[in-house]
Amino acid sequence: MTVASSGYGRDRRRVRYPATPGHRDLSRHGSPPRVVVVGAGIAGLAAATGLAERGCHVEVVERERYLGGRVGGWSERLADDTVVGMNRGFHAFFAQYYNLRKLLVRSDPQLGRLHRLEDYPLVDACGRRDTFRGLPRTPPWNALAFALRSPTFRLRDLVRMDARAAAPLAAVSVPEIYARLDHLDAETFLRDINFPEAARHLAFEVFSRSFFIEPGRMSAAELATMFHIYFLGSSEGLVFDVARDNFDISLWTPLAEYLTAPSTPRLPGSVLFHLGVSVDRIDTEGDGFRLADDTGATTRADAVVLAADIAGLRRIVAASPTLGDAEWRARVAALASAPAFAVHRLWLDRPVRAERACFLGAGGSAPLDNISVLDRYEQQAANWAGATGGSVVELHAYAVADTTPPPLARAELRNRLLARLHSMYPETAAAKIVGETMLWRQDCPRFSPGDFAARPGIGTPHPRLVLAGDGIRVDLPVALMERAATTGWIAANTLLRQWDAAGHTLHTVPARGRSAFLRTVATRERLPR
Structure with a gap:
């Protein structure tokens, strides 16, 4: 498979997280593990794929009658x-x-x-227009070129910015950026660094609202991480792909056909989908679990991936008193949309x-x-x-x-x-x-100031219960659909390690800013005025 077709992009400084070694097909080493994945969004589908490709028997339970979750069709x-x-x-x-x-x-x-x-233009109420067409891909020249050709950002604005206060924006390190900025909202942070107001509205506000929240209620750390992922941390560029057809046709029906095809060397396991079914409760049962759904059926599993949306995750955990400990359950209950x-x-x-x-x-x-x-x-x-x-x-x-x-x-x-x-x-x-x-x-996760530290991670108090989804904490530079996919793969890898099975290699943009100079400035204490 070529680099282009593998989806790994052109950035030579992307970070590779190697797969752990182990069995490639658990079905050859006794009875294959039975795993239930709750939720067939991107996270659940990634987890199901990762598990089935190592020989697990996977059942995916999805409340809706279509696959893809919030990217369903x-x-x-x-x-x-x-x-x-x-x-x-x-x-x-x-x-x-x-x-x-x-x-x-x-x-x-x-x-x-x-x-x-070819482009993704931004237009404000005054008719000023930004464009991503023809930008260089290499940081920091991509961000600098975007700023200097913007009608809302001038060279004098760059001079007037508080460079020391703005340094964390240009030298992000994940997850350390959350300790530095997660107490602030994005609007306050941009105002404190003297970022020009017109440029804030045209650029940062448009991007922050892609997280389904306005800048005044969005974490400044999430804004900085986003800036790192799309600008200063990656040379992949800011133009993007779209699906050529409705998401069911372009994305999920073909993936479902791959996952439910007869066993092949690449997919030695099996996947069974239960659509239009909602999980009501999960009980621990020895080393495994028993799941009850709204059809009255119960399913036993060796492991569970909870990849529901925020409301669904909270509902299931609240109805399942044997899951986790008090501290973990409180973290789940505190999640917000x-x-x-x-x-x-x-x-x-x-x-x-x-x-x-x-x-x-x-x-x-x-x-x-x-x-x-x-x-x-x-x-x-x-x-x-x-x-x-x-x-x-x-x-x-x-x-x-x-x-x-x-x-x-x-x-x-x-x-x-x-x-x-x-x-x-x-x-x-x-x-x-x-x-x-x-x-x-109203089912997208909230990314407000202070949310990051309390957010539950992929692992849980039970080693064979894992979480996945774009609202789940992962200490990597990922966001939105990519956060969902990444947590799904990691959830599968977490379970596979327990069965001495091989994991799946992952990639991200670099976890910290590329410029050593900007990183040095960002770590210094701010001088008193």
Whole structure:
């Protein structure tokens, strides 16, 4: 397999975490372990893949009737009975998502079901525009070039910044950055270093809200880690791939076919999916576990991977008094979800203008955060647009309410989103809405100041119970979908070690900043003024 197809990217300074040696096929050494994976999102699918490839018998229990979790895809019908693809909104597959790509190449060795976008423009309410097209990939020149060509950032702004206070941003070390900055919110930190306000709104606010939280409630350590992953810690660049079709077609149906195919040397184990089933309770039973679900069935397992979302994890642990100790259970109970968000998808009777970007980030344009033109990159949407002469447009509103609002407030938000769309893309004002969906969710993990230290990790008090997901602590420079995939692989590796089985090699961007000079400055005490 080539470097390009393996998903490991072009950055020669990426960090490799070698697999532990051991058995390649546990089914040849007695009865294979039986593992239940709770949750079929990215984390659960990575864990199931890692275990099945070492000969385990894996059963995956998923509450929804589709795979992929928050990156899942399904079908809906418009008013005219047309079947259309639907999902929870745009996702960017960055080149530095090594461990997610490691999962996807199982069923797509050349990653041909992903498509690289040429740009990802950001526009603020004043019409100022940033672009990632043509940036150098090598740090720190990528960040410097982005800043100096931005209409909201000038050379004088760079001079006015408090370089010593800003040093941790340029010299991140994971997990040490959390000890330095996790007590601060991102907005306060950027203000303290004198980062220009206009640039904050156009760049950092757009990125922080991709974590489904506004800068004033996001940890400054998470912001710094994000800056490291995408800019100063990686030379993979900031343009990204998108799925060529709805996520079920492009990603998860092919992976499920790989996992459920007859036993092969590469997949000596087996995977069985139970969709539309919710786990109610997990009890310890000797060295193993007994799981009860909402169908009334019980399943026995030698090990369990809990890869549910935050609410699901809290619910299951609260209903399972024999799991863990008091301190661990308190950590799980303290986990919180980010504010609610909305995805408004529109099927319009006419196209948007040809020069519109596939994906546009909107800064300072509340409640609108992003506009996607799906028929520019997603096959099902393109087929519909080609057949009707219309277009499929998606509007994202992140962190719009602490909880999902009542119907009247949701209707008001819909109208505000449409007004923003018509203002930014005036040709849509005259379009007839052929179909629309407004999806509300509140199930993304919260990354607020102080959350990191209390967050439970992959290991638990029971050696054969492990956690996985993007809300689970892992002391590596990963975020969002990549955090989910990484924790899933590590959860599998954690269990495989107990059975003397070989693990799986992982990769990340470097765990600390690349510049020795910036690291030295960052570790010095700040001088008094």
